[in-house]
Amino acid sequence: MAAWAERLAGVRGVLLDISGVLYDSGAGGGAAIAGSVDAVARRPHSSVCAEHTLICVFVPRLKRSPLKVRFCTNESQKSRRELVGLLQRLGFDISEGEVTAPAPATCQILKERGLRPHLLIHDGVRSEFDDIDMSNPNCVVIADAGDSFSYKNMNRAFQVLMELENPVLISLGKGRYYKETSGLMLDVGGYMKALEYACGIEAEVVGKPSPEFFKSALQAIGLEAHQAVMIGDDIVGDVGGAQKCGMRALQVRTGKFRSNLGTMVKLRMSLPIVYRKQLF
Amino acid sequence: MAAWAERLAGVRGVLLDISGVLYDSGAGGGAAIAGSVDAVARRPHSSVCAEHTLICVFVPRLKRSPLKVRFCTNESQKSRRELVGLLQRLGFDISEGEVTAPAPATCQILKERGLRPHLLIHDGVRSEFDDIDMSNPNCVVIADAGDSFSYKNMNRAFQVLMELENPVLISLGKGRYYKETSGLMLDVGGYMKALEYACGIEAEVVGKPSPEFFKSALQAIGLEAHQAVMIGDDIVGDVGGAQKCGMRALQVRTGKFRSNLGTMVKLRMSLPIVYRKQLF
CATH class of the missing domain: 3.40.50.1000 (HAD superfamily/HAD-like)
Structure with missing residues (x-):
């Protein structure tokens, strides 16, 4: 004691x-x-x-x-x-x-730096980005997208990054996994690493x-x-x-x-x- | 000349x-x-x-x-x-x-080391593994799975690895991306990195x-x-x-x-x- x-x-x-x-x-x-x-x-x-x-x-x-x-x-x-x-x-x-939480913190960063994101996120958090300009993306934001981490969506995020002269990838956290009542689940960190590796870049992490x-x-x-x-x-x-x-x-x-x-x-x-x- | x-x-x-x-x-x-x-x-x-x-x-x-x-x-x-x-x-x-090609080389390694794989691969290459024992998996094999790289399939591979005392991950290549007629496509390397990071392990690469x-x-x-x-x-x-x-x-x-x-x-x-x- x-x-x-x-x-x-x-x-x-x-x-x-x-x-x-x-x-x-x-x-x-x-x-x-x-x-x-x-x-x-x-x-x-x-x-x-x-x-x-x-x-x-x-x-x-x-x-x-x-x-x-x-x-x-x-x-x-x-x-x-x-x-x-x-x-x-x-x-x-x-x-x-x-x-x-990381989504509001990310929105602040996007506004401060004039970044227009391509989002690879879960629909549940999309409302946090309601007042963000997403036309003609000049960065990619990924979060724990769950089932939205399809190959098609990952490939689209990859292609957006590869088309940018100065690719910016923002990741909401970099957790390895978390626990659901049904068991351990892959978190955003692995997907962040996948895009970092494929594009030869380093992500900026917003969150713990x-x-x-x-x-x-x-x-x-x-x-x-x-x-x-x-x-x-x-x-x-x-x-x-x-x-x-x-x-x-x-x-x-x-x-x-x-x-x-x-x-x-x-x-x-x-x-x-x-x-x-x-x-x- | x-x-x-x-x-x-x-x-x-x-x-x-x-x-x-x-x-x-x-x-x-x-x-x-x-x-x-x-x-x-x-x-x-x-x-x-x-x-x-x-x-x-x-x-x-x-x-x-x-x-x-x-x-x-x-x-x-x-x-x-x-x-x-x-x-x-x-x-x-x-x-x-x-x-x-890496699939036949992988089959040889699996047999030599008594490894029974959980496969996260494209259906097109599955026939190469026809004579491999896949009961009660003690390793994970990933390849360029394309659309089969769903969150559900990645999470299952992750869970299999996390349940193993000595997790073995074999990756058929570690390419960052390749070119299709429609554009650049994510290759297996990023997904290998995702599992390495999430599980805290290092994959064995079979292939160039x-x-x-x-x-x-x-x-x-x-x-x-x-x-x-x-x-x-x-x-x-x-x-x-x-x-x-x-x-x-x-x-x-x-x-x-x-x-x-x-x-x-x-x-x-x-x-x-x-x-x-x-x-x-």
Whole structure:
């Protein structure tokens, strides 16, 4: 307990990943991860909590605590409105204004740089791009497009890039995979790598682990990196990215977490991570 | 002319790429590249040849010359039988036994190592795997699957790999793209990179630029590397791969060749290449 208090000394806020930490997406909208609704809630903790774990004792009901909370997600299949609506239906205390997500951040970049995107995205997030000029594309934006990652659509994105003198590829996150209720699912990262390789270019990543993305989430709650802890299930996007920004980080053992250390060794990563079997 | 003769001194055989050199694939089977049928043929050169270029003068009618010829392709959408049938219909003097292709080479490896593949391939090449045990897969084989590179199929291949303790991914070639009559098309390489990244593994490549593949093609015509020249349109798979094996190489300016040096610089490659606007 003392060790935990020491590790978290001076923390004034929490950045919370959503998918794999609060809920697993999937058929019918997905399912809340046990204990997570209570963990975020403003209301007092239920006296009987089957999933009550050590961390519940000192990080109970985030929104009832003095800690500032920001939801920091790479979700790019849904608009913020759709995502927040879904989480609210699952019982979470969350509003659209509390969410930092890559699609709105991308739109800001597109406008600032006069970029007109060819979109390879999921229909669920298309509404975020409603006021973006998409005529005569001079860049490609990809997100977790799910079934829209057909060969035809990938080839079209490739051809657009190959026709540009200075090809710009923006990727909403670079996750390797995520967990749905039905199992592990390929995320946008692999498709980003495919286009990078085929076109001989390097993508610009908007979303975790981009430092700019973490900084914008911290800015939204008025904190410095050393005052915040990132809680996520992705060793690269959440934990590694946050640590590179000077934040502390906790990796949950829900979501895409796998105890396959062999895979981690292959990724050649060695990060000081705090694991919790189940955080909440 | 003297410089050419010097560069090609001691050459006793030619490895010829097929797609982009002899023909461009596409709707209706594709189209022969101008001059290529004559260049391979045993019969004398037509006295009137609109595409007659410098190299015709000293590499006329390969099969009429004393040079040994082997067709060395990464074609993985078609079985050798289908490919040779198509080329014969286009007028080429070619037989199945003259072709080194990745699918048969992969089958040999699968048998030698007791590997049972989950296949993510084009239906056109499936017959090459007819006598391979595919029960309870312990590896994944990908090839240029074209429209079969759906999200669902990619995700299934990903899941098979993630379920294996020692995931083995075999890729038939690692081309970035190729040219069809309708334009540039994504090749298997990008999809290989996607699975490598998502699973944190490295694929084994069967086909060009793998040295084993070139060596098997050379072995088939009984030549050493220094006695042969590779002719292809791919700077990495054909030219770079052959040079690494000790062969000489010519890059044609047909097929996927692009004069976009910017892209090459991005690929950070600097190889001593001989370009021909049109080889034949």
